[in-house]
Each structure stands twice: as C-alpha cells, then as structure tokens.
Amino acid sequence: MAQILAPSTQWQMRITRNSVSSSPMTTKMWSSLLLKQNKKWSSKSSAKFQVFAVKSENGTINRMEDLLNLDLTPFTDKIIAEYIWIGGTGIDLRSKSRTIPKPVEHPSELPKWNYDGSSTGQAPGEDSEVILYPQAIFKDPFRGGNNILVICDTYTPAGEPIPTNKRHRAAEIFSNKKVVDEVPW
Numbered sequence: 001m002a003q004i005l006a007p008s009t010q011w012q013m014r015i016t017r018n019s020v021s022s023s024p025m026t027t028k029m030w031s032s033l034l035l036k037q038n039k040k041w042s043s044k045s046s047a048k049f050q051v052f053a054v055k056s057e058n059g060t061i062n063r064m065e066d067l068l069n070l071d072l073t074p075f076t077d078k079i080i081a082e083y084i085w086i087g088g089t090g091i092d093l094r095s096k097s098r099t100i101p102k103p104v105e106h107p108s109e110l111p112k113w114n115y116d117g118s119s120t121g122q123a124p125g126e127d128s129e130v131i132l133y134p135q136a137i138f139k140d141p142f143r144g145g146n147n148i149l150v151i152c153d154t155y156t157p158a159g160e161p162i163p164t165n166k167r168h169r170a171a172e173i174f175s176n177k178k179v180v181d182e183v184p185w
Helices: 017-022 027-033 064-068 166-175 177-181
Strands: 002-005 010-013 041-045 050-056 079-086 093-100 113-116 129-139 148-155
Touching: 079 129, 093 113, 148 166, 166 177
Parallel strands: 079 148
Antiparallel strands: 002 010, 002 050, 041 050, 079 093, 113 129, 129 148
C-alpha cells in the first residue's frame, strides 16, 4: 500500500491482484505494480507534503494505471465543508473550505462565514465584508467520504442580501403562496 499525505487530506493507494482481470495490461506489467512484502518503501518529504512510493525493478512506480486504482478513503473523521457562492459577475462561482468536527444534517447547523467582497466585485472597498449564509448541503462527489458542498447566499454584515445575491430573490418568489399553489403542468 502506498500512502500520499497531502496538507489537508490523506489518501491511500491499494493495488490488488483481483484488479488484474479488469485491465488489458500484461502479466509482467502487473507484477511490477503489485506490492510485495519484501519491497522497500521510500519516502520523500518536506514540511508540508510527503509522498511514499514503492520501488520496483524499473524505478519508482509512476503510471496512469495507479490513479485508476486509488482508494480515496479518508484517514480522518473530520469533514471538509466547501462553501460555494455566486461571484460578483453573476456567472462565476467562488468557494472556500473549512473543516468541521462532525456531520451535519441541515444548513442551519453550519456556521456563517465571511470573506472580502471587494476582491470579488460584491462590496465597496471601505466596507467590504460579505457574510455567507449556508442554504443547502450536498455530498461532495470529488472528495468523497462525509465531505460536503455547501451552497450559500451572500449578505451584508447587517443581514441584508447584497445586490448580486440572486438566490435570495428567487427563494422569495418560489416560496410565495401563489407560486407554491400553482401547478405548472
């Protein structure tokens, strides 16, 4: 098993014998990929990033096939929440991540967060704080595990929606009783 330790996430790579039949690779290629107990682990590390790899007869394994067999099971119980919102142009998406200690069931359980809106064109330079209000939660298909994507609305510190917050106005319209009672088809 090779292990890659990235700054915020740790992943494992497992290459098993039963994977051989699912790929058109030759037996010789697979035997150079399979992890044997007598192989030595080598490590290259810096303060923030470590990569562990297996040495084979041809040198360090560095093949695209390795990526296809990655086991992306996280090594931590912490959850990465990726806060996502619509940027100042109305067509760009922005995001930032935070680590939360336990799973959440509803957006109201997540903390509000802020960012500098002057850099995104959503607030003037003198009063540039913008607050992110979590509105919806989805499982993160990219990171897997219990990690989540959090769709957010943007507000001023006073609690007013900023002009580029189109989700707020749409939510008002769709929650109106006249619209809710309407059956379009």
